[in-house]
Amino acid sequence: MFKKKKDQTYQSYWSISWNIFKKNKVAMVCLFIVILLCLIALFAPLIAPYDPNKQVLTDRLMKPCGQHWFGTDDLGRDIFSRIIYGCRVSLSVGIISQIIATVIGYTMGVCAGYFGGKVDSVISFLIQVFSSFPFLLFAMAIMFVLGPGLINLYLALGLLGWASTARLIRGDVMRLKKMEYIDACKVSGGNSFRIIMKHLLPNCLSTLIVTVTLGVPNAIMSEASLSFLGLGVKAPMASWGSMISFSQPYIRSATYYSVIPGLAIIITVLAFNMLGDGLRDALDPKLRS
């Protein structure tokens, strides 16, 4: 009897989640792809065979070959190198804008859920306003004001994308604040800041991880769309969206020029989406059962 009890090892929430996640083969493959993409973005200068912005006008619109794996564009730039550097742009926009959105979303959501009353009414209304925004339209308007550029993209997508996080965190906090350990913290003299940062944040972490992972592909898609419209990154910086835009006049002669950046977007967005789905299945106790 005693021995049996000893065998029942304690498993934390995170280790149970990891065990569930490990069994999801699709999600594991996507995790691998996401890590690979992050490494490509980090080590772009080492991987890219050419300078992404170097124009060799004698090598214009070369088909994929041994020298240029994905061919060259209308200015003779190596498409493979531009795709590698474009990965940097896409991932940085996806991740940084989501960090901004999450910080704003968490703060708003936690304030609404924890303090309730008028604070909740005001924040809930703001959430409603920002959810009613046609996202791309307002991102265009903000980029119109700020002008093209990477930092402006982080800001525009971050400032517009917080509402869904805030709504989820608000719901989580409203549920969590009724828990006994929050009462215990209050009774032992813990102030609101301590409760929010030390007790509510760790319990909202799983929601935050899932919203960030599922928010990144949306931000990547928005960046690609804005860059496609000429409102994203500044030329000559390589972005998958702007590459597709510049390829348009050459769809007859250089099909690969349009196809390859699109595939890069699909693979990245797909990997993050499936990873997010896998994480949600593993981290949400309701979905586990």
Add this chain to the structure above:
Amino acid sequence: MTKYLLKRVLQAIGVVFCISLITFFVLNIVPGNPVEIMLGEFADQATIARVTHEMGLDQPIYIQYFSWLGNMLQGNFGTSYFQNKPVIDILTSSFLVTAKLAGIAYILAVVLGVVVGVVAAVNHGKWVDSVLMTISVFGISAPAFWIAIILQIVICLKFNLLPLSGIESFKSFILPGIALGTRYAASIARITRTSMLDVLSQDYIRTAEAKGLKGWVVTIKHALRNALIPIITIAGSDLGNILTGSVLVESVFSIPGIGKMLVDSINTRDLPIVQGGVMYIAVICVIMYLVVDLLYTVVDPRIRLGKESS
């Protein structure tokens, strides 16, 4: 019911008011004097000062806001800097084109999405389900403007089946509609499948089958009807997204819709059109969300009754 309706309408008005505030103040911090942009680089200071005064741009910003809002409520969105036409006329004519495109895309998204989702759910676990869901996952991840270009390459250039660009006939709207609708069809298919699977495992479906009803009657009349709420939620929010997403497809197919016009105005820095266009689309989106919200109460009596009792 009336109380709920009134509350939602008031909420929608509040949202529109907030959007107008944000739109006006965000777009008015744009660097550069709009009058200088409008008159060009050769205008002298006296002319700039006169036109600035005429347009009321020398007044405090809050007065400018209220006069802009007041004018807009009367249907006066100002005059375009470069086209010299009332903004409302430009917006309305281009919106009609976009509405046609978005309408086709939306019908495609809903019909295809629901059919694919139902077929996948009914064939749950079989190869049909796997194939349809794999395609829909790719559909969600592909940008509309890329699908548009691929369709142009395959359908127009390789097989010469449909026009490459323009709006001459209904045919011209087919490819843009497909390009725009694909992503939303895929997301509706996924949500339909999930919702249908949920409903198909319920006891009342087994009862319906046990009493000898035909398979399709059970699927359509008993299962799909009860699986509609999440589908309406997604389909409702997609309406606004399709309308704004049309900007991407319009620029590929050179369709003179509201999205393309907005991008062109952004490039020429034609502020009245950008400002008016953003508000125009935002208001239409808010109205659509309101209609969808009210539609819930028709589809699901629980919401109606719940709201009444509260």
